[in-house]
Every structure is written in structure tokens, then in C-alpha cells.
Amino acid sequence: MDKLIYACHEELDEIWQLFVDAKKNMETQGICQWTSSYPDKEIVKTDICKKQLLIHKNESGEIVSAGTLSPEFLAQEESHGYNEHTKCIQRLVTKASEMGNGLGSAWLKTCLRDFCKAGDAIYSLTNHTNKPMQHLFEKTGFSLIETTSVTGREAFGPFYIYKRNR
Numbered sequence: 001m002d003k004l005i006y007a008c009h010e011e012l013d014e015i016w017q018l019f020v021d022a023k024k025n026m027e028t029q030g031i032c033q034w035t036s037s038y039p040d041k042e043i044v045k046t047d048i049c050k051k052q053l054l055i056h057k058n059e060s061g062e063i064v065s066a067g068t069l070s071p072e073f074l075a076q077e078e079s080h081g082y083n084e085h086t087k088c089i090q091r092l093v094t095k096a097s098e099m100g101n102g103l104g105s106a107w108l109k110t111c112l113r114d115f116c117k118a119g120d121a122i123y124s125l126t127n128h129t130n131k132p133m134q135h136l137f138e139k140t141g142f143s144l145i146e147t148t149s150v151t152g153r154e155a156f157g158p159f160y161i162y163k164r165n166r
Contacts, residue, residue, distance in 0.1 A: 004054040004110050007066065012048060014063050015055065016041050021096040026130075032156035033127045039091055047091070054115065056107055065107040067092035069115055087116055089124040092133070104132075108140050112166060120166040125150070128158045137162040 007015055019039060026033055047053035047068045056065045068090040089111065094103040116122055124142065126133040134144075142162040150159050 004056055004107065004114060006051050007048045007053040007055045007063075009045070009048055011055065011063060012041070012045055015048075015053070015066050016044055018063065018066055018093045018095055019044060019091070022093040025096055025099070030129060031127065031132075032129045032153075033133075035153065038152070044091075054107070054111060056103065056110070062095070064098050065092070065094040065103040067107055067111065069111055087120050087122045089122060092124075104136050105140060108136065112140070112164070116166040118166055122164045122166060124162045125159050126162070127153075127156055128160060129156070134160065134162075137164075140164070 019041075023034055023036075044053065047070075050070075052068045052070045054067055054069055055063045058064045070088050070090060071086060089108070092104060092107060094101075094107070112122065122142075124137060125148075126137070128147075138144075142164040144160050145163045146161040147158045148161055150156070153159075
């Protein structure tokens, strides 16, 4: 992966299809991460408008992975030391046909290298059923720091908060 770039509004439909496919794939695998209404297209659009959605394109120009790097997620919780050096990775997806080819790992490593500074603390959250994401976090140096529940998704069981320092 050469680089990540900020998504633009014209790419919304292509990006949204990644999420539609990811939701279907998660359901098939029994992963209780997202709901039919979360994330929705409006959330993805907001991520684009805030310049927080980072994408990777293949040589053909197709978007093959996308994720949000935000300073906002969990910011209200000061117990972990969230501050201006805090970043949160959310809604990381890869193209369904490319799953298992290392694109999630490449997205994450490139994001850390190019968009996070020394001293940053990077957090993310995943459901206990999302074993592929847990594996991805662990192999890229994140540590499980807490188990929590997510409002509106309590029926999905525990969610894990992961952290890595840059």
C-alpha cells in the first residue's frame, strides 16, 4: 500500500458499498459489530465532510479499504487520558473480494505511520465476536485495555477497547 488519502464526496456511493458488503459478511460470519442502522450512509458522509475518512485505492482506482481516524470517539472518557493526542480508529472495512489479503493490516499500519504522531494514543473498539478485527489489532501492536458495552448494541454483548501508543 503506497498511501491513504482522504475520501471525497464523489466517492460516497463506492465507499458505502464497502459497508453494505461488510455488514452482510459480518452477519454471515456471526459477527455482532454493526446494526442495520449503524453505520448508516449519513455517518459515512459526515466522516468524509470532516476529513476523517481515509481510503486506499488499488492500481485500477477502486477503493479497496476505508476507515475513519477521529479525535472524537470516547473523548468524553478521561479515565484513559484522552486528550489532544488521542486518535480513534472506527469503521475500518475492506472490499469483500479482498478480505484476507492484508488490506486491513496495511491500512492500519499506513494510518499509524502517516497520520499519527509520536506521543499519540490510538484507540479502537470491536465486538467480542469480531475475531478478525481482534487479531488485526493484536498483530499491529494494540493491547486490549477494557471491556465495555455500547449504547444501542447491548444485545451484542461486550465490546473490547484496544489501545496503542505511537
